[in-house]
Amino acid sequence: MDKINLAEKLTGFSDHWSPHTVASYNDHDVMVVKVEGEFKWHSHPDTDDFFLVLQGEVDIEMRDRTVTLRAGEMFVVPKGVEHRPVARQEAHLLLIEPRGTPNTGDPETAAARVSI
């Protein structure tokens, strides 16, 4: 395996809310994603949800509060907690989830998982 330059990986695509897998770690996918606008409310019953902001600003809305993350800030949404990421302008994130976890919490509406 080679080293992974996250900014370089992010130049390889432009679509929003489409996680791109850049590495595998203990049966988890390490992904980069570009986001803008409001995502769906969802939860993951069996896994925590790891967010690290690489560029821009993202609100992680939960039903009882909102956490605003900027570059260099991270947050773990505990399993089962409903949340919705919202970005007023394009932002870039590093995500980690068990391999194959549907990004919407529902396999029927999930984005295809792409490796780059």
Place this chain on the structure above:
Amino acid sequence: MDKINLAEKLTGFSDHWSPHTVASYNDHDVMVVKVEGEFKWHSHPDTDDFFLVLQGEVDIEMRDRTVTLRAGEMFVVPKGVEHRPVARQEAHLLLIEPRGTPNTGDPETAAARVSI
């Protein structure tokens, strides 16, 4: 849980090779660490080893090659692969390992795991 500002967490300590846990994610510790100089050669038989450089430059030496990582670059050392991180000047890393994994690969010589 609150958001985690990685740079802010790194201002809270100065010792090298002492991982400080900043979050828990799916039974893994998410840690920040300051490194300088040469670490021990070691391997982790049961877990991959996740490195993301936040500041500075680190060589991940393996027996057959060396990968040089700068800020914004990451690498996963596969389980069982002998490696040694080396930093000519102080560098700051984000690490992820299953909770309680000894940083040297050996519980007898491992740094105490501290939460901040």
